[in-house]
Amino acid sequence: MPLSEQEQRLLDEMERSLYQNDAEFVASVARVQQGRRSYTWLVSGVLIGLAGVAVLVLGVVFRQPLIGVLGFVVMFAGALVALGSPRRPAGRSTSRPSGKRPAKSGFMDRMNDRWERRQGGNS
Known part of the structure; x- marks a missing residue:
């Protein structure tokens, strides 16, 4: 079930707040994800x-x-x-089909992409 517009805005606001208020935490999580063996x-x-x-x-x-x-x-x-x-990059693939969002998208954009793929792209 897709999120309502209000829920989507709230999640986007929470993501922005996390990036602004806890930049050190975000940087440490990004380092750990990039260092997967x-x-x-x-x-x-x-x-x-x-x-x-x-x-x-x-x-x-x-x-x-x-x-x-x-x-x-x-x-x-x-x-x-x-x-x-040697360590592999955290992302599986940076190439996207045309018409998709750029590779540098936010957390919620990636979650939405995953959800759409699971639903067969009917959203």
Whole structure:
């Protein structure tokens, strides 16, 4: 059910108030959203780390310190890949079909776009 004009105005006013009165909070939320990690890199790092553990255990079983050190290096590399992975942008796509709002729209505009997509664009 779409919002009435009064409800829409009230929500727009609340959004403007939030941006004006609590700019520090808005900036911190934007930084967190832009810093999302890529799950592909995280999973790859975990798998590399597990392979490093296996090599380390093999080094202990065969009593070969060089293999154990190699396993530790592989584990460390896996941790670096998992924790220091490149970050993806927060938005999924900045390209929009013609006739839509520009990419730099407000919170309520994005919510309205999502609602329209869910409803099949009949609004």
